[in-house]
Amino acid sequence: MFDIIDLHFQGQREVIASYLLHGPRGAALVETGPGSTLAALEAGLHARGMEWRDITDVLVTHIHLDHAGAAGAVARLTGARVHVHWVGAPHLADPSRLLASAQRIYGDQMDTLWGEFLPVPAEQIVILHDNDVIDAAGLRLVALDTPGHASHHMAYLLEGVCFTGDIAAARLPGSAHVRLPTPPPDIDIPAWHASVDRLRRLRPDSLNLTHFGPVTGDPLAHLNRVDANLEAMAAFVHERWQAGASTEAMIPEFTTWIAGLAAQDGADDDTIERYEVAVPSYMEVGGLVRYFTKAARSA
Numbered sequence: 120m121f122d123i124i125d126l127h128f129q130g131q132r133e134v135i136a137s138y139l140l141h142g143p144r145g146a147a148l149v150e151t152g153p154g155s156t157l158a159a160l161e162a163g164l165h166a167r168g169m170e171w172r173d174i175t176d177v178l179v180t181h182i183h184l185d186h187a188g189a190a191g192a193v194a195r196l197t198g199a200r201v202h203v204h205w206v207g208a209p210h211l212a213d214p215s216r217l218l219a220s221a222q223r224i225y226g227d228q229m230d231t232l233w234g235e236f237l238p239v240p241a242e243q244i245v246i247l248h249d250n251d252v253i254d255a256a257g258l259r260l261v262a263l264d265t266p267g268h269a270s271h272h273m274a275y276l277l278e279g280v281c282f283t284g285d286i287a288a289a290r291l292p293g294s295a296h297v298r299l300p301t302p303p304p305d306i307d308i309p310a311w312h313a314s315v316d317r318l319r320r321l322r323p324d325s326l327n328l329t330h331f332g333p334v335t336g337d338p339l340a341h342l343n344r345v346d347a348n349l350e351a352m353a354a355f356v357h358e359r360w361q362a363g364a365s366t367e368a369m370i371p372e373f374t375t376w377i378a379g380l381a382a383q384d385g386a387d388d389d390t391i392e393r394y395e396v397a398v399p400s401y402m403e404v405g406g407l408v409r410y411f412t413k414a415a416r417s418a
């Protein structure tokens with residue numbers, strides 16, 4: 120029913136996935152990846168005997184650059200409809216604010232990491248609300264509004280198969296370690312737990328993560344780890360933030376701590392390194408510090 124295309128982000132295997140769905144009326148993609156891996160996406164299509172023109176629909180879980188950065192380029196190459204959360208939709212049509220926000224996180228690494236972000240032609244955008252039913256290449260998917268990682272996040276359910284974007288966190292093949300992407304600017308911890316609970320109650324047969332691939336084994340056990348590690352990471356940063364530690368001081372400490380957790384969960388050194396590529400510590404600490412600072416201001 121679907122293939123996983125490894126986008127070989129930053130030359131690494133199994134860090135960012137794009138899902139190629141085969142339907143009765145063509146094919147659809149869930150996630151495009153960033154602009155920097157457009158050639159890998161094309162190679163992945165060709166390897167499966169597909170051309171850009173076979174893609175009728177593109178679904179992005181949210182508009183962060185590692186998930187949707189190539190959406191504009193793919194829209195132009197395919198003419199496909201691009202399905203996106205209603206909050207994210209304006210930023211695909213005009214990415215200037217999104218790019219300015221990313222620039223603050225990634226600085227001079229922007230181009231190397233993400234490549235070009237072209238606007239998606241407005242007439243190709245399909246705006247999604249919670250529980251919308253999508254006909255993509257003749258397949259029926261349900262959009263699940265799942266905030267927490269971002270305010271503009273959808274998971275997609277194709278019968279029992281759930282494409283989770285980042286709401287079910289990152290877990291690289293060969294390890295049970297679950298690592299939470301907590302980037303600035305709009306993570307929301309209670310909303311994240313509520314979204315995980317929503318997935319849990321749907322009892323999906325499989326969770327398919329953008330970072331990376333299907334969760335083999337028990338999806339509910341994975342979701343429990345998402346909850347637990349979100350709490351553990353938040354507590355680690357909150358404690359130091361409360362004690363007045365700077366973000367810069369926290370990052371190396373966090374990097375060592377989270378690598379230790381991954382090792383306990385059976386990740387080898389290569390996998391630990393790839394976790395850091397998929398979900399960098401500076402991004403996680405930065406997002407959590409911003410979250411706690413914002414919460415304290417509004418308290």
Ligand SMILES: [Zn+2]
Pocket residue numbers: 181183186268269285300
């Ligand atoms: Zn994201």
